[in-house]
Amino acid sequence: MVDKIELIKKLLNSDFEKNLFEASLWNLQDRKNKLRFNNFAYSIRELSRHFLYSLSPDENILKCSWYKNETDKKNGVTRAQRIKYAIQSGLDDKFVNDNLIDLEEIKEIRIEIAESIDVLNKYTHINPNSFDIEETEIEYLSNNVIKALYNFASTILQTxxxxLDALDNEINEEFIQRVVYENIDEISLLSTHQSVHAIVPExxxxxxxxxxxxxxxxxxxxxxTLQWGSNSDLKNDIGAEMHTSFPFCALIKIKIEDDIENADIEFEKFDVDVSDWYE
Incomplete structure (x- = not known):
């Protein structure tokens, strides 16, 4: 159990989640409390809920193209939808299935995650059979709870x-070159004419x-290549040209579509650093 505890700490996203996990474990140390295992199980169940909600906020799920209300509440979100968003975010099912990972595999993974949550829920109920449990039983059951939490968190993050790895192959260097090529304005201020020979995304x-x-x-x-003067000026030695390079950084926003190549693309940020030119 110790190994899984350390792995869970690495999987948790926030200080709150890590502190809640530590506090949950401390429940097991309170040997005078006949509810110590129940308190432990309940706290871990709440931790799993916070973890899942942090990965899949309601406002994000409601904006997804795949979302539809499957509850009796306005803008209701089901547990299955929350797990789905935690795994694939707003990526459309068709895009995921055609380009990234088989949807049947994702469905099986979602079932595994739901089963882990059910294990956590199971141990939070208090009845004669789960009250004032013997030490050996607490050790066995707490191992089951920790295993369920680990399976729950690690399965989501691994999937x-x-x-992301599959999507990374879709968005390759050639794609980046094509996108960036159309968005170089800073260089136009440096000379009369410019020609871009290569875009190199490092x-x-x-x-x-x-x-x-x-x-x-x-x-x-x-x-x-920066050119000052016309082509005629160059021939008459009253113009000039220079071959050089400039670093750039960009944040590209790609609207999710069925096909990456034809998706709408915006630049949240695009900066070519020409500061060395003026030094």
Whole structure:
């Protein structure tokens, strides 16, 4: 159980979740309290609820193209929908199935996660059979609870990573080059004419996926030729040209569609650093 406890601490997202987990474990140490296991189980169940809600806020789920109200409440969100968002965010089922991961696999994973939550719920009920439990039984049951929490958290995060890795292959260097090529304005201020020879994204990573967009951080450099004067001026030696490069950084926002290549693309940020030019 100790190994899983340490792994769970690494999976939790916030200081609140980590503190709640520590407090939950302390319940098991209170040997004078006949409800110590029940308090432990209840606290862990609440931790799992906070963890899932932190990954899948209601306001994000309601904006997803795949969302539909399956409850008797206005803008209701089911547990299954919350798990779905925690795994695939706003990515459409068809896009996920066609490009990233088989939907049947995701359905099986969602069932596994739901079963882990059911295990946590099971041990929170107080009845004659779960009151003032013997020490050996507490050890056995607490191991089951910790295992369920670990399976719950790790399955969500591992599947999310699997989707992100698959999406990373879709958004390749060629795609980044094409997108960035159309958005270089800073260089136009440096000379009469400019021509871009190469866009080199040295690193790019998926920053996040929300209800309707994918965000990508990109860093790299652009290779350009700067020209002063016309082509005729160059021939008459009264113009000049220079080959150089400039670093750039960008935050690209891609609207989620069935096809990445044809998706709407916006730049949340695009900066070419030409500061060295003026030094």
């Amino acid at each position: 999310k990573k699997q989707i 690193q790019f990573n998926l920053k996040k996926i929300d209800s309707n967009s994918i965000y990508i951080d990109v860093e790299g450099y652009v290779e350009v």
